[in-house]
Amino acid sequence: xxxILNSDLIKNYIDETPQIRSLLLDxxxxxxxxxxxxxxxxxxxxxxxxxxxxxxxxLKQAVPYLRCVGEEHPLSRIRMTFEIEALKTEKNxxxxxxxxxxxxxxEMSVVVMQNLDNHKILRGEMINRVxxxxxxxxxxxxxxxxxxxxSDFYLTSExxxxxxKKFTNIELCNITEDFIxxxxxEDNDTNEYNPKLDMLHVKKIREDKDxxxxxxxxxxxxxxxxxxxxxxxxxxxxVMLNKDETYVIDPEFAxxxxxxFDVGIYLANLIMSYFSLDKDETQYRVYVKSMIKDTWEMFxxxxxxxxxxxxxxxxxxxxxxxxxxxxxxxxxDKFIADIFQDSIDFASCEMFxxxxxxxxxxxxxxxxxxxxxxxxxxxxxxxxxxxxxSNINSINKVLEIIxxxxxx
Amino acid sequence: xxxILNSDLIKNYIDETPQIRSLLLDxxxxxxxxxxxxxxxxxxxxxxxxxxxxxxxxLKQAVPYLRCVGEEHPLSRIRMTFEIEALKTEKNxxxxxxxxxxxxxxEMSVVVMQNLDNHKILRGEMINRVxxxxxxxxxxxxxxxxxxxxSDFYLTSExxxxxxKKFTNIELCNITEDFIxxxxxEDNDTNEYNPKLDMLHVKKIREDKDxxxxxxxxxxxxxxxxxxxxxxxxxxxxVMLNKDETYVIDPEFAxxxxxxFDVGIYLANLIMSYFSLDKDETQYRVYVKSMIKDTWEMFxxxxxxxxxxxxxxxxxxxxxxxxxxxxxxxxxDKFIADIFQDSIDFASCEMFxxxxxxxxxxxxxxxxxxxxxxxxxxxxxxxxxxxxxSNINSINKVLEIIxxxxxx
Numbered sequence: 001x002x003x004i005l006n007s008d009l010i011k012n013y014i015d016e017t018p019q020i021r022s023l024l025l026d027x028x029x030x031x032x033x034x035x036x037x038x039x040x041x042x043x044x045x046x047x048x049x050x051x052x053x054x055x056x057x058x059l060k061q062a063v064p065y066l067r068c069v070g071e072e073h074p075l076s077r078i079r080m081t082f083e084i085e086a087l088k089t090e091k092n093x094x095x096x097x098x099x100x101x102x103x104x105x106x107e108m109s110v111v112v113m114q115n116l117d118n119h120k121i122l123r124g125e126m127i128n129r130v131x132x133x134x135x136x137x138x139x140x141x142x143x144x145x146x147x148x149x150x151s152d153f154y155l156t157s158e159x160x161x162x163x164x165k166k167f168t169n170i171e172l173c174n175i176t177e178d179f180i181x182x183x184x185x186e187d188n189d190t191n192e193y194n195p196k197l198d199m200l201h202v203k204k205i206r207e208d209k210d211x212x213x214x215x216x217x218x219x220x221x222x223x224x225x226x227x228x229x230x231x232x233x234x235x236x237x238x239v240m241l242n243k244d245e246t247y248v249i250d251p252e253f254a255x256x257x258x259x260x261f262d263v264g265i266y267l268a269n270l271i272m273s274y275f276s277l278d279k280d281e282t283q284y285r286v287y288v289k290s291m292i293k294d295t296w297e298m299f300x301x302x303x304x305x306x307x308x309x310x311x312x313x314x315x316x317x318x319x320x321x322x323x324x325x326x327x328x329x330x331x332x333d334k335f336i337a338d339i340f341q342d343s344i345d346f347a348s349c350e351m352f353x354x355x356x357x358x359x360x361x362x363x364x365x366x367x368x369x370x371x372x373x374x375x376x377x378x379x380x381x382x383x384x385x386x387x388x389x390s391n392i393n394s395i396n397k398v399l400e401i402i403x404x405x406x407x408x
Numbered sequence: 409x410x411x412i413l414n415s416d417l418i419k420n421y422i423d424e425t426p427q428i429r430s431l432l433l434d435x436x437x438x439x440x441x442x443x444x445x446x447x448x449x450x451x452x453x454x455x456x457x458x459x460x461x462x463x464x465x466x467l468k469q470a471v472p473y474l475r476c477v478g479e480e481h482p483l484s485r486i487r488m489t490f491e492i493e494a495l496k497t498e499k500n501x502x503x504x505x506x507x508x509x510x511x512x513x514x515e516m517s518v519v520v521m522q523n524l525d526n527h528k529i530l531r532g533e534m535i536n537r538v539x540x541x542x543x544x545x546x547x548x549x550x551x552x553x554x555x556x557x558x559s560d561f562y563l564t565s566e567x568x569x570x571x572x573k574k575f576t577n578i579e580l581c582n583i584t585e586d587f588i589x590x591x592x593x594e595d596n597d598t599n600e601y602n603p604k605l606d607m608l609h610v611k612k613i614r615e616d617k618d619x620x621x622x623x624x625x626x627x628x629x630x631x632x633x634x635x636x637x638x639x640x641x642x643x644x645x646x647v648m649l650n651k652d653e654t655y656v657i658d659p660e661f662a663x664x665x666x667x668x669f670d671v672g673i674y675l676a677n678l679i680m681s682y683f684s685l686d687k688d689e690t691q692y693r694v695y696v697k698s699m700i701k702d703t704w705e706m707f708x709x710x711x712x713x714x715x716x717x718x719x720x721x722x723x724x725x726x727x728x729x730x731x732x733x734x735x736x737x738x739x740x741d742k743f744i745a746d747i748f749q750d751s752i753d754f755a756s757c758e759m760f761x762x763x764x765x766x767x768x769x770x771x772x773x774x775x776x777x778x779x780x781x782x783x784x785x786x787x788x789x790x791x792x793x794x795x796x797x798s799n800i801n802s803i804n805k806v807l808e809i810i811x812x813x814x815x816x
Contacts, residue, residue, distance in 0.1 A: 152628065152631045152632065157578070157581065157582055157585055157631065158578050158582070160631070161576050161578050161581070162576075162578075164572070164576070164634075165573045165576050168569050168570075168572070168573055170565070170566050170569050170570075173565065173569070174565055174566070177565055182726065185726060186724070186725035186726045186728065187725055187728070188725055206729065207729050207730075207731065207732075207735075209731070209734070209735040209738045209739075212726070212735050212739065213735070213738055213739040213742050216726075216739050217739075217742070217743075220560065220743075223560045223565065223568070224560065224633055224634050224635045225632055225633055225634075226632050226633075226634055227632045316594070317594035317595055317596055318590065318593060318594045318620070318624075320594065320595070321614065321615050322615075323615065323617075324615075326617070327615075327617040327620050327621070330617045330621055331617075331620065331621040331624050331625075334621050334625070335625075335628075
């Protein structure tokens, strides 16, 4: 039966759960020897580090409310079931990019997983201007593989449809629909603003018919296009890494949605990091721009390679004619061009909502000089408007627009 | 417990089922007074007319195989559950356009419904060149209302997602995916051809990269775009009517899919009927062209009116600014333009598959002169190719292309 754990209760829980106990302790060892501490930086869940003499693990439990707000904001703990199932699916597809899961319980809304104590959160590392040589390689693989191998291009029609049902994640999709696609574009009480941001910038995007139609179109795609199992919240706070390894964490928002959403959210967080940099930070500016370019280009080329490889393996009759494989490639290029459009438009949504919605990015929101921060925020809004209103078909054009907006 | 009925067993079944018995018979009347006959024109199911002295009804039962092929082609009878649930949903939305359901049983895969003995199948009536003054008005209402009121524009995010799960219609979607979107475009054993149709026409569409990419794109949309509860098989054999009334029947293919699919399948059947007409059938040619134009235009205007009316009623903050309602209309127009593109491209798929796939339309396939039939079929393929390869944005342009192809 479900009960909310704390550091003391975790000891009893481990005693009652041989799969966790044997992971941490010898048969005769007491749970009193465990060192248990709450990390306490989760918005939604309680996260503990549990250390024994031989191992340390993360124990994460969902409570039936939004942790960052409190018990008065109920949120069903079934979100942990989605997180567990998504972690398992992603781990299966990308074993080196997803933490190891040692134990999970839907009943207790608990997952016990690898403690990434040798890794840090990407957002913080970017704020500290750390360079990671393999990050774009890793993230593009995570995107191309999790999104391809859960899509109709790989799964049978039946498996895919069963997956869509299984990952019907109503509550957390609702949060995204409200906080990414609705509230930021209206005069909603939940929005928060830098007091130094001129509200004319906000009004301008809210009353621009092409921005509004663009946002509504992307919200509608988010709600209807069940293309692949998304991570659903792939910003730079969902990535933990060091120089060698990259892990994608926290997929509780996982559901079947449009492929461009995961790609776009990640790109938007890179773009916002770029706008947060000072003019003289030349090396990091070059680096972040290369991340934007590489992430897209590597993703596109890996996703396309997956499509071609799998179709050739299937040897379907569809392309069984002299020029068939070229025509398959022609289709793959068109498909990826559509994903690019979606990605850029979803990136715009993320840039808007991180500026005029409830949640902010520390890269910009932690800038103490509010006037300086407001200048950056105005550029982010301007850039997002240009991106969602234009028909952009190359990542180089996106970089150009970012440059031009930044130079204003 | 499920058992397969026949005319004799139906009497026992009615005796055991008070809801059906009381509909047809007085308390003391024997089921021996019932007149039961099998209509026998269903591809999938058994359909009986059950007549008593006071009423006649249709009793339809699904058997666990494809009726038109036989027991060696199993097909789960859960399709009747989808048909029952879709009929109820559609009846609720369009009470005058869906037959009355008197009784249904998921366990027995049985539905008892209004006997439309005063109505005929639209396809046969078009082959007999009958004119129906209200048909386009009725069908456009059926399309605009069933598709709007089951979509995210009307339902809450939660209701819509629960509906998507409920209408996950794996087996029948598979049939569509195979027989509309896959087999016709490859050298598949299930395809059937008019022996007089020059196979060069077939090869031409199968090896055209833009046709192939177009078809794959529409197949992918069919599999991923959960926009609204579709009828799923809205050809002219799924409509029964007389001069005054129109009924849409047989929604066993119902599932959450792209709005343009229902619209496009119906338009394609009108277009194929048009190609089947002789040059001198001036009145009916004008009539069918007006059906194509009216169906689209009335659908578009009704769907848009639904969008505007509902959004105004909600009084959401999104459009709460001086020019807000104009911007809502701007979005609605863009949305409907996308649905138009989808509809025309889905219409192309239906035209291709009814010519070179397994299932044919009697309007063309029943033409005894095979050379004459082949000429028409070549035009249908040519027209479908032009439609799916062009970026057409008006129904008048579609009519022009039909005219031009027909004049060739």
